[in-house]
Amino acid sequence: MPDTNLPPDARLGDAALDRIFRQARTANAWQDRPVPDALLRELYETVALGPTSANQSPGRFVFVRTPEGRAKLLDAVSAGNQEKTRTAPVTVIVAYDPAFYEHLPRLFPHADAKSWFTGKPEFAERSALMNSTLQAAYLIMAARALGLDAGPMGGFDAAKTNELFLAESGWKSTMLINLGYGDHSKTFGRLPRLAFDEAAVLA
Incomplete structure (x- = not known):
């Protein structure tokens, strides 16, 4: 069983923080190295553990990794994202389920959370978008x-992606994330970030 009573100073070591944040970069070029399906399953199972409001879990993920799927997706990707998507081992279509609340009796059983969203499409949509993001x-x-690199992208035609990949499910796409093992020789240097006093307030 995992230790759920970790002391407050049980922080990750520098190597982990470097890998996830400090030294990590958005990948724009890729090694010719496949990502096993088993690793994609492990990735989803890890993501699913992250908190969402009332355990809504509205995020839906289409892992495009076949040549046929990639060719179809490229029809919806903007020109500037074509090459990085064509060569990525996997591209994840990140989407949300507008009817996520149908699962709440199972996911949040200690309250009638489904009723919070039933008949309130705008409220449900906003919550689904926020939590899936x-x-x-x-x-x-x-x-x-898990040792992969990621390249999130917003340059794509969401409506076309929905039509090509999500029409049957009714899910709605929000972004694309390329996954694989990045070619770090082609990685850009880190761009500036806002300082604490520019973006945060101690209230």
Whole structure:
């Protein structure tokens, strides 16, 4: 059983923080090295452990890794993202299920959480988008922790992606994330970040 009573100073070591944040970069070029399906399953199972509001878990993930799937996806990807997507071993279509609340009796059984969203499409949509975006961030961090590199992208036609991949499920795409083993010789240097006093307040 995992230790759920870790002391407050049980922080990750520098090597882990470097891998996930400090030294990590967005991957734009890839090694010709496949990602096993078993690792993709482990990745999802890790992402699924991250918290969402009332355990909603609205994120849905399509792991595009076949030549046929990639060729289809490229029709919806912007010109600037074509090459990195064509050569990535896997591209994840991150989406959300607008009817996520149908699963809440099982996922959040100690309250009638389904009723919070039933008949309230705008509220449900906003919650699904917020929490699935949170899960997308978990996916990037989990991928890095499992030894993969990630390249999130917003340059794609969401409506076309929905039509090509999600029409049957009714899910809605929000972003793409390329996954694999990055070619670090082609990685950009880190761009500037805002300082604490520019972006945060101690209230």
